[in-house]
Amino acid sequence: MSRGKSGRAQAAPGGAAGADRSGDSYLPGHGNGGYRVTHYDLELTYRPNTGRLSGRARISAVAEPGAAGEPLSGFSLDLGAFRVDGVLVDGARAARYTHRADKLRIRPARPLPAGTPFTVEVRYVGVPRPVKTRHWGDLGWEQLEDGALVAGQPIGAPSWFPCDDHPADKASYRIEVTAPSPYTVVAAGTLDSCTVGASTTTWVYEHPAPMSSYLATVQIGLYDLVELTDAAVSPVSQRAAVPPRLRERFDHDFARQPRMMAAFEDLFGPYPFDEYAVVVTDDELEVPVEAQTLAIFGANHVDGQRGCERLVAHELAHQWFGNSLSVADWRHIWLNEGFAKYAEWLWSEVSGSLPAATIAARTRARLADQPQDLLVADPGMPRMFDDRVYQRGALTLHALRTVLGDDTFFAVLREWTATHRHATVTTEEFTALAGRRAAQPLDALFTAWLHAPRLPELPGPR
Structure with a gap:
């Protein structure tokens, strides 16, 4: 099958019927052509x-x-x-x-x-x-x-x-x-x-x-509807649906979400949708679930101590990276998960906890003890959601930030979200954009971090 600019499969050659395969490199049986x-x-x-x-x-x-x-x-x-x-x-x-x-x-x-x-x-x-x-x-x-x-x-x-x-x-x-x-x-x-x-x-x-x-x-579900909007912090409409028994814990754990929204708008550009909602189920979930304009958490993610606040940041960041900007093919999954993981580190830094540089150094030390057999830019279908895609994707962004400096790095992120708002994206488009903004070639950096299995060293501060 050939592929159009959007990344979608076209009708199969020689046939007038639409293809019942997408042409996706990982999941070709899902999606259709024609x-x-x-x-x-x-x-x-x-x-x-x-x-x-x-x-x-x-x-x-x-x-x-x-x-x-x-x-x-x-x-x-x-x-x-x-x-x-x-x-x-x-x-x-x-x-x-x-x-x-x-x-x-x-x-x-x-x-x-x-x-x-x-x-x-x-x-x-x-x-x-x-x-x-x-x-x-x-x-x-x-x-x-x-x-x-x-x-x-x-x-x-x-x-x-x-x-x-x-x-x-x-x-x-x-x-x-x-x-x-x-x-x-x-x-x-x-x-x-x-x-x-x-x-x-x-x-x-x-x-x-x-x-x-x-x-x-x-x-x-049998939920209470909760208003989270804080116009003094962020004008974005924010709401939640929460089981009554979890309301007190929820109010504490999600109290900083409006501030988080404001921080991400500053770092990533304007929030891309009309509003944002959170649902907390009365059942436990292994991990939170992303959806467009909302995120779903399990009862186990609400502990009354903000023990899962990094996940709140991760799911909110997906509204920019994954939802407004969607992958053109599933092999580019790091553009969703690596960016959302790095948003966790950025929120830690902005909120007065550990700086992203400290988290990056600790993360790299842990990954050095794990198998180094994964390509971040093409992990393979079985490992699309391998935790190393998340962690190494975030390390790639931190390495880029270190080389570019904060002003240029965050300008790249804002241009990225603005240029491709509500569209599809590829790894090659992101690396090309970063390269245009850089004062020096980035080919070696991206080859090492995205296209080679061996874990690189983090670059030193400028």
Whole structure:
């Protein structure tokens, strides 16, 4: 398959049908070719007592040309083990389809010429099943003790809606969820309306900014809604959904988040979305979960002593690095995780705790005792979320900061987030930008830190 500038796969050569593979170097079976999505409109009804989810997804897309410019005669969406009750193309035209092995393959009544906008409506129902993976466990929609959460990274989105499941295909979203009235629903985006019926409540969230499918999310639980906005510190709207029993501990542990937001805006540039939300589940989670415009923490991450504040910083930083700026291909994962890890160190420094230089030195000393067999810029699919990608990615940034100096380094970060706001990024684009800002060549630094397995020494202070 060939790849377009966006990093998405194009239609397979010699065929008029859209490819049902993305062309991603790590996860080619997730995502599809032949079109690009512009908008998802999801209407969901969830019954927590049975776990049943019924949905109607209306997807707006644009056909892309095949290798020879032929029209799009068929295409596919990623969708888990639901019963599909019908597929329409362009509103009134019933389309032929098959649904096997988590691929919904659709053949419209007439081929779609390149550049043609079209809509697909899929009605489906079932009990969502997480996407099972060998390396990362179960991903996607998960039923909790009392509610549900979505943890989509990297390939969990098809567990709850039909999509083009590749990070480079970013679209706007409208997410409508109807659930029993005692439950609170939080989704990616801004709450547009909340309509209470006889026994259910319908929540509607709008998100006009482009979003990768794995970053879309829905959280359902018996939560108190908490206002975190502190206009005197940061004008960004901030809110939370928290189990009542954890409220006191939460109020202490997240009290400094508005200050953190202000610090990151100073370091990284303006916050890229309209608001930011935090959800704390009443269940324990192994790690917090990133989503666009919100982050999900487990009850075990709220201890009343700010014991997990570095994770609060990490998830907030992902709104810039990973969400607004999304990887064009999963091999560039360090651009998400290395940057968010370094944000932890920056918050430590800004908040009066250990300087980033001290944390970097200690981190390098620990990594020196571990296997040195990983390339940060291309770790391989099984090790995408290896802790060394996070740690060595952060060390790469600290090494760059040391060489460039603070003024130039943070100017690079702000230019990076501004230039690629709501778009996709690659390692090569970042190293090129840093190189343009540097007074000396950076090739040796980036080769050593990103493209060689041996752990380099940290450069000395300027």
